[in-house]
Amino acid sequence: MAIERSSGTSNVIDVLDRVLDKGIVIDAWVRLSLVGIDLMTVEARIVVASIATYLQYSAAVGEVAQASAPRPSASGQNRLVGRRVPIRARPPAFPA
Amino acid sequence: MSRMVKRTSRPKTPAADAKRGRPAPAQAASRVIREETPGSHLPAGATRTPGAPPASSDKRGKYVYCIVRADEALRFGPIGFGSPPGEVYTVLYEDIAAVVSDAPIEVLDATRENVLAHERVNEAVMRYQTVIPMSFGTVFKTRDDIVELLRGAHGAFQDVLSKMENKVEFGLKVLWDRDAMIRHIEHDDEDIRRLKSEIATQKGSTYFARVQYGRLVDGALQSRSEQYVSEIFEALRDVCVASRANKPIGDKMIMNAAFLVDRDREAAFDARVKNLGAKYDTLTFRYTGPWPPYNFVNIRLKLERAK
Numbered sequence: 001m002a003i004e005r006s007s008g009t010s011n012v013i014d015v016l017d018r019v020l021d022k023g024i025v026i027d028a029w030v031r032l033s034l035v036g037i038d039l040m041t042v043e044a045r046i047v048v049a050s051i052a053t054y055l056q057y058s059a060a061v062g063e064v065a066q067a068s069a070p071r072p073s074a075s076g077q078n079r080l081v082g083r084r085v086p087i088r089a090r091p092p093a094f095p096a
Numbered sequence: 097m098s099r100m101v102k103r104t105s106r107p108k109t110p111a112a113d114a115k116r117g118r119p120a121p122a123q124a125a126s127r128v129i130r131e132e133t134p135g136s137h138l139p140a141g142a143t144r145t146p147g148a149p150p151a152s153s154d155k156r157g158k159y160v161y162c163i164v165r166a167d168e169a170l171r172f173g174p175i176g177f178g179s180p181p182g183e184v185y186t187v188l189y190e191d192i193a194a195v196v197s198d199a200p201i202e203v204l205d206a207t208r209e210n211v212l213a214h215e216r217v218n219e220a221v222m223r224y225q226t227v228i229p230m231s232f233g234t235v236f237k238t239r240d241d242i243v244e245l246l247r248g249a250h251g252a253f254q255d256v257l258s259k260m261e262n263k264v265e266f267g268l269k270v271l272w273d274r275d276a277m278i279r280h281i282e283h284d285d286e287d288i289r290r291l292k293s294e295i296a297t298q299k300g301s302t303y304f305a306r307v308q309y310g311r312l313v314d315g316a317l318q319s320r321s322e323q324y325v326s327e328i329f330e331a332l333r334d335v336c337v338a339s340r341a342n343k344p345i346g347d348k349m350i351m352n353a354a355f356l357v358d359r360d361r362e363a364a365f366d367a368r369v370k371n372l373g374a375k376y377d378t379l380t381f382r383y384t385g386p387w388p389p390y391n392f393v394n395i396r397l398k399l400e401r402a403k
Contacts, residue, residue: 011301011384014267015134015215017342018390020206024163026397046248049396053259055338055356076292 126384128373129380134212135219139175147171149185157201157235158242161217162227162388163253166193175220177213184217187239189246192253195221196242203235218388226261228253229388252395262359263337265392268387270328270351272378281316288312316325321350324379335365340391354391
């Protein structure tokens with residue numbers, strides 16, 4: 001079933017991509033409070049702030065694909081021009 | 097094209113090749129790179145047995161890895177954080193449980209080891225049952241705090257557990273060689289070709305020609321990338337339950353997606369990705385999984401003061 005397997009540091013990036021802010025997330029400030037001193041269950045209860053399961057994305061694959069495409073940016077254009085065209089020895093004469 | 101083939105830095109043993117039991121991959125297929133996830137080798141000592149939590153467990157904090165369905169207390173073996181690795185066990189509330197191990201009550205740094213340990217435990221548990229992964233770094237002070245978590249979000253957890261039942265996530269990143277693609281575009285597009293030769297031969301200012309050239313090339317790159325991405329999504333649509341497009345990272349990546357796949361369709365999904373690799377010989381496919389369904393679960397929790 002495997003096509004081509006490799007392992008290495010790139011995996012850590014894939015892991016970080018997922019574990020830092022996806023899945024079940026408790027608000028950052030809460031997370032700090034939880035490991036702090038005073039917060040206990042008698043004083044606080046956990047409530048669901050939001051829940052989404054992204055199953056609806058399968059119905060909207062086309063739109064998602066479009067939204068994900070890279071957009072040209074001004075800096076991208078400049079970089080492209082700069083890279084593809086050799087720099088000339090004399091400064092270009094701008095038309096008046 | 098051999099430079100597009102990324103291989104493991106770890107030397108492959110002949111035994112490993114023999115075990116795989118297949119000839120060296122054809123060139124087209126080798127552009128599809130399936131990478132192992134951190135938990136693809138079950139950590140030593142991983143088990144799943146009924147059992148009460150370890151005795152000393154109430155004096156320390158509890159790190160939560162994931163939420164699962166469970167009818168009884170379970171133990172997953174010494175595969176958690178720390179050295180030696182902490183015992184991973186469950187905290188049960190009604191029919192769901194948090195998979196935890198003992199940890200110091202402090203903010204856990206997202207070091208390579210810690211992050212990989214988090215993922216490894218998730219993947220080990222995932223071999224036995226459906227998991228809802230917790231994001232990295234949540235430590236609770238006591239067992240009662242975790243029971244409170246399970247009680248407070250019981251409905252949400254039940255709902256998501258049934259939706260994710262028997263499903264796993266795969267990651268698919270698609271990369272291209274931007275410079276090679278520009279050469280293709282220059283070859284295919286008459287206007288761009290003409291502009292380029294104008295710039296090369298023109299004696300006076302080429303400023304405007306260069307700006308126009310840049311715009312045309314960027315536009316052509318974008319439409320090609322959009323076309324590839326939508327074709328790839330379309331090709332995988334009927335072998336996945338859902339898909340999610342994340343933002344591509346860097347210049348070379350045109351697609352950074354996650355797919356939720358039913359375990360029964362895993363082979364079909366795999367074959368489809370392989371076909372894509374053969375079809376698009378100018379693209380590189382980086383393919384990872386199976387992961388817990390991180391990209392398809394988003395449960396945000398907060399604490400509220402009790403009255």
